[in-house]
Amino acid sequence: MNLKQLSHMLALSQTTVSRALNGYPEVNEETRRRVIDAAKRHGYRPNPSARRLATGKTGMIGYVLPTGAAVDIDPHFVEFLSGLGDYARSHELDLVLSPADADDQETTYRRIVANRQVDAVYISSPRPADRRVALVNTLGIPFIVHGRSEGLDFDYPFTDIDNEGAFHEAARLLVQLGHRRLALINGDDGETFAIHRERGVRRALAASGLVLGEGHVCSLVMTEENGYRAARRLLERSDAPTAIVCSSLIMALGVVRAVRDLGLTIPGDLSLIAHDDVFPWLKPENFSVPLSTTRSSIRLAGARIAERLAARISGLEEGARGEVWPVDLVIRGSVAGAPG
Amino acid sequence: MNLKQLSHMLALSQTTVSRALNGYPEVNEETRRRVIDAAKRHGYRPNPSARRLATGKTGMIGYVLPTGAAVDIDPHFVEFLSGLGDYARSHELDLVLSPADADDQETTYRRIVANRQVDAVYISSPRPADRRVALVNTLGIPFIVHGRSEGLDFDYPFTDIDNEGAFHEAARLLVQLGHRRLALINGDDGETFAIHRERGVRRALAASGLVLGEGHVCSLVMTEENGYRAARRLLERSDAPTAIVCSSLIMALGVVRAVRDLGLTIPGDLSLIAHDDVFPWLKPENFSVPLSTTRSSIRLAGARIAERLAARISGLEEGARGEVWPVDLVIRGSVAGAPG
DNA sequence: CGAAAAGACCAAAGCGCTTTGGAAGACTCT
DNA sequence: AGAGTCTTCCAAAGCGCTTTGGTCTTTTCG
Numbered sequence: 001m002n003l004k005q006l007s008h009m010l011a012l013s014q015t016t017v018s019r020a021l022n023g024y025p026e027v028n029e030e031t032r033r034r035v036i037d038a039a040k041r042h043g044y045r046p047n048p049s050a051r052r053l054a055t056g057k058t059g060m061i062g063y064v065l066p067t068g069a070a071v072d073i074d075p076h077f078v079e080f081l082s083g084l085g086d087y088a089r090s091h092e093l094d095l096v097l098s099p100a101d102a103d104d105q106e107t108t109y110r111r112i113v114a115n116r117q118v119d120a121v122y123i124s125s126p127r128p129a130d131r132r133v134a135l136v137n138t139l140g141i142p143f144i145v146h147g148r149s150e151g152l153d154f155d156y157p158f159t160d161i162d163n164e165g166a167f168h169e170a171a172r173l174l175v176q177l178g179h180r181r182l183a184l185i186n187g188d189d190g191e192t193f194a195i196h197r198e199r200g201v202r203r204a205l206a207a208s209g210l211v212l213g214e215g216h217v218c219s220l221v222m223t224e225e226n227g228y229r230a231a232r233r234l235l236e237r238s239d240a241p242t243a244i245v246c247s248s249l250i251m252a253l254g255v256v257r258a259v260r261d262l263g264l265t266i267p268g269d270l271s272l273i274a275h276d277d278v279f280p281w282l283k284p285e286n287f288s289v290p291l292s293t294t295r296s297s298i299r300l301a302g303a304r305i306a307e308r309l310a311a312r313i314s315g316l317e318e319g320a321r322g323e324v325w326p327v328d329l330v331i332r333g334s335v336a337g338a339p340g
Numbered sequence: 341m342n343l344k345q346l347s348h349m350l351a352l353s354q355t356t357v358s359r360a361l362n363g364y365p366e367v368n369e370e371t372r373r374r375v376i377d378a379a380k381r382h383g384y385r386p387n388p389s390a391r392r393l394a395t396g397k398t399g400m401i402g403y404v405l406p407t408g409a410a411v412d413i414d415p416h417f418v419e420f421l422s423g424l425g426d427y428a429r430s431h432e433l434d435l436v437l438s439p440a441d442a443d444d445q446e447t448t449y450r451r452i453v454a455n456r457q458v459d460a461v462y463i464s465s466p467r468p469a470d471r472r473v474a475l476v477n478t479l480g481i482p483f484i485v486h487g488r489s490e491g492l493d494f495d496y497p498f499t500d501i502d503n504e505g506a507f508h509e510a511a512r513l514l515v516q517l518g519h520r521r522l523a524l525i526n527g528d529d530g531e532t533f534a535i536h537r538e539r540g541v542r543r544a545l546a547a548s549g550l551v552l553g554e555g556h557v558c559s560l561v562m563t564e565e566n567g568y569r570a571a572r573r574l575l576e577r578s579d580a581p582t583a584i585v586c587s588s589l590i591m592a593l594g595v596v597r598a599v600r601d602l603g604l605t606i607p608g609d610l611s612l613i614a615h616d617d618v619f620p621w622l623k624p625e626n627f628s629v630p631l632s633t634t635r636s637s638i639r640l641a642g643a644r645i646a647e648r649l650a651a652r653i654s655g656l657e658e659g660a661r662g663e664v665w666p667v668d669l670v671i672r673g674s675v676a677g678a679p680g
Numbered sequence: 681c682g683a684a685a686a687g688a689c690c691a692a693a694g695c696g697c698t699t700t701g702g703a704a705g706a707c708t709c710t
Numbered sequence: 711a712g713a714g715t716c717t718t719c720c721a722a723a724g725c726g727c728t729t730t731g732g733t734c735t736t737t738t739c740g
Contacts, residue, residue: 002696013720018698028718048455049393050696053725056389060436067425072620078418085407085439094457096400097435099425115388117434223621250621253593257628260600280412281563281590288597342726353690358728368688390726393695 001044010038021046052116060094061309062118064109064132066102074222075250076277076298080124080146083302091310106135113139120309122146126158127190142312144305148192148322155320157312159305163193166294166327167200167245170273173329174243175208178338179271183241184212185230185251189219194247197275201245216241220251227254235262235270242338243271249282252291265289267336276330290332296325341384350378361386392456400434401649402458404449404472406442414562415590416617416638420464420486423642431650446475453479460649462486466498467530482652484645488532488662495660497652499644503533506634506667507540507585510613513669514583515548518678519611523581524552525570525591529559534587537615541585556581560591567594575602575610582678583611589622592631605629607676616670630672636665 007017012035020027020035027035038044052058065073081095088095096118100108109132112118120142123132130149133156137143145158167184174182184201187194202212215237220226227246231254234241246252252274259266266272266289276284276293284291311317347357352375360367360375367375378384392398405413421435428435436458440448449472452458460482463472470489473496477483485498507524514522524541527534542552555577560566567586571594574581586592592614599606606612606629616624616633624631651657 003698004696014697015699015721016719019719022698026718031718045451045454047393047696048457049389049396049398050725051698053387053389053393053727054696054698056725058389065421065425067422067429069426071422073418073422073425075415075418075619075621078413078415081405081437082407082411082413085405085413085437086409089407089439089441095437095439097421097425097437099429099433099435101429111385114385117388225621225623225626228626254626261628279415281415281565283565286565286568286594288601343728344726354727355691355729356689359689362728366688371688387726390695391728393697394726394728396695 001042002047003044006039006042006044009042010035056116057313058117058119059092060096060118061088061306061313062096062098062112062121063124064105064112064121065097065099066105067099068102071102072221074125075279077124079277079279079298080302083297083299083304084306085302086299087303087306087310091306093306093310105132109135109139113141119313120144122305122309125191125193128192128195142309144308144312146301146305148196150192150195155322157308157317157320158322159301159308159325160193160322161296161301161325161327163196163327164200164203166275166296166329167197168204169200169327169329170245170292170294171201171204172207173331174245174271174273174335175204175210177243177271177335179241179243180210180338181216181239181241181243182210182212183216183234183244184218185227185234185244185246185255186217186219187222187247194219197245197247213239213241222248222251224250224254224257227251228258229254231255231258232262235259235264241270243335244273246272246274249274249276249279249284249291249293252284252287253282256287256289266334269339271335271338273329273335284330285332287334289334291334292332293330295328295330301325341382342387343384346379346382346384349382350375396456397653398457398459399432400436400458401428401646401653402436402438402452402461403464404445404452404461405437405439406445407439408442411442412561414465415619417464419617419619419638420642423637423639423644424646425642426639427643427646427650431646433646433650445472449475449479453481459653460484462645462649465531465533468532468535482649484648484652486641486645488536490532490535495662497648497657497660498662499641499648499665500533500662501636501641501665501667503536503667504540504543506615506636506669507537508544509540509667509669510585510632510634511541511544512547513671514585514611514613514675515544515550517583517611517675519581519583520550520678521556521579521581521583522550522552523556523574523584524558525567525574525584525586525595526557526559527562527587534559537585537587553579562588562591564590564594564597567591568598569594571595571598572602575599575604581610583675584613586612586614589614589616589619589624589631589633592624592627593622596627596629606674609679611675611678613669613675624670625672627674629674631674632672633670635668635670641665 007014020032122144124146126147126149128150133149148160218230273292276295277298284293347354360372462484464486466487466489468490488500558570613632616635617638624633
């Protein structure tokens with residue numbers, strides 16, 4: 001059932017039927033009702049390919065997915081995706097993942113824009129002076145950045161959490177509890193979020209005349225193994241930290257293991273606070289010693305970004321507005337006063 | 341730059357240019373070279389929307405993504421996706437995720453097929469007599485099932501691993517080591533893979549005249565927390581198992597925690613084998629006691645399924661061929677002879 | 681050498697929608 | 711009553727590609 005058949009059946013022109021269905025004003029309400037009714041009754045659905053060719057709109061949002069043997073898609077991604085899906089579903093938006101060589105995403109961005117394959121894109125895990133942000137900005141496709149870049153000479157729309165504030169709070173609490181030697185086990189410091197977190201910790205320490213010691217900050221891909229190694233290395237130092245702030249729950253898993261292996265205890269020998277993106281399958285309250293966290297649902301962020309993308313596509317949102325979400329600090333058993 | 345302009349520039353008809361570019365035989369090789377060359381030089385890329393309207397082909401594969409507040413996308417999904425992306429990237433295939441209400445995926449499947457939104461789809465986490473498989477089969481779109489259903493009255497193409505064989509081997513080894521009371525901490529037993537795994541364990545036990553005791557098998561969503569709870573419940577029984585086979589590494593994390601909380605040790609008091617889908621961020625060899633596993637890379641499965649889908653789209657693969665991959669059994673420190 | 685076959689190309693008809701540029705009739709206003 | 715204004719509808723022109731159904735040469739072969 002296509003438009004031609006439907007309009008013939010109603011003894012109307014395609015123009016009128018199309019307009020009636022798309023809510024244009026220049027059609028009699030009585031006629032519109034007839035059309036809508038007939039369309040429903042015959043299960044007419046406009047062919048998206050045709051509509052796409054005519055309008056250029058696709059009803060899809062895009063994401064360039066870095067892949068490659070050496071590239072691991074972050075488990076955070078899936079949680080973000082859940083949120084995106086939550087929103088997209090109720091708006092019949094689909095998501096197009098375009099896999100790209102991690103080292104050459106630019107080509108893919110250009111392709112999906114040139115081909116008009118999607119109405120908007122989002123960018124995640126931005127870095128300082130991120131080239132993707134610059135590219136997408138000049139290509140002129142609607143977009144939102146999940147997180148922030150830095151040092152770009154233009155503004156852009158983003159949704160981020162207050163990483164600096166969160167880690168500032170966490171570190172401040174530890175200092176207040178008497179800790180003098182803090183360490184930070186961070187994510188890849190090429191990414192802005194990690195930079196912000198480190199900045200937050202340093203600022204909190206500086207407020208009490210302390211510094212983040214040389215060798216007391218690690219930047220690693222966030223795996224359990226890296227958490228273990230980093231913690232082990234830290235705790236075996238002569239100036240071992242008495243408190244660690246950690247960028248991910250998965251790494252915290254490794255930290256806990258290292259602590260145990262070394263015959264130490266949490267929070268007796270070491271206080272630990274980690275960032276929690278809220279995974280349904282790994283909860284800080286279920287750690288053997290319940291883990292204190294800075295918490296922000298990455299899933300909610302996904303939903304929000306889908307919402308903003310939809311708004312941008314339909315022209316409801318414009319400009320380079322950035323939004324920064326506050327982060328909760330949730331205290332559980334893994335923090336205590338400094339030992340000794 | 342569109343076809344019209346390009347053909348005008350070459351003083352050829354659109355027909356000839358189109359055919360030259362698409363490899364049709366009825367065009368002079370010399371002409372073809374000229375055309376291809378000019379296309380490249382001017383950066384001509386056929387508009388996919390137009391091609392789509394004309395041919396019905398989209399160059400995309402689809403996946404209906406169950407979403408909803410109560411639905412968690414499995415972290416396995418992302419690993420699978422990596423594999424899919426690895427292949428898709430090199431073939432300029434995109435992946436369309438269509439979020440759907442978890443309780444009504446049927447509507448979405450019908451929509452994407454009716455709308456010709458994708459050339460093929462894959463189905464994951466199938467259940468016995470899975471309605472999605474039946475639906476997709478009748479809708480007539482190319483598809484591959486990742487895993488297997490059961491009790492369907494037709495054949496269908498799938499790629500699965502030998503879950504039954506793997507868990508049979510694991511259980512057999514434990515029995516050989518003298519274990520008499522095994523337990524199985526399984527995934528959601530609505531899904532076929534869990535059923536197969538249970539079957540494997542039971543078969544191995546039966547071969548030695550043993551059975552999987554009432555209460556010695558748990559079926560749960562695969563989270564750390566559920567692993568902990570299940571293990572705790574099992575180990576506090578009067579007839580506590582001396583060995584556990586576990587369906588996921590994430591659950592195994594919980595098992596390890598429960599063992600420790602109860603003051604027990606691995607493998608002294610309990611032998612443990614878990615299934616490993618090969619996550620880059622959580623490795624069995626890095627457990628405090630290195631974990632024995634049945635191992636199969638879900639990422640490789642993703643790549644394979646992309647490959648088969650591409651083959652089906654282009655007509656290179658047909659029929660309902662199913663393939664079952666063998667699973668490795670990797671022995672590490674977490675297994676030992678039965679205590680006592 | 682003439683008929684049939686093969687080779688190389690083209691004009692035009694879709695694919696199914698949106699949108700432009702009217703046109704016809706009904707209504708208002710002076 | 712005639713000019714202007716709405717209201718409501720339509721024919722036809724795209725959107726940019728593929729594909730059908732030719733035409734015109736050139737080659738092959740009995």
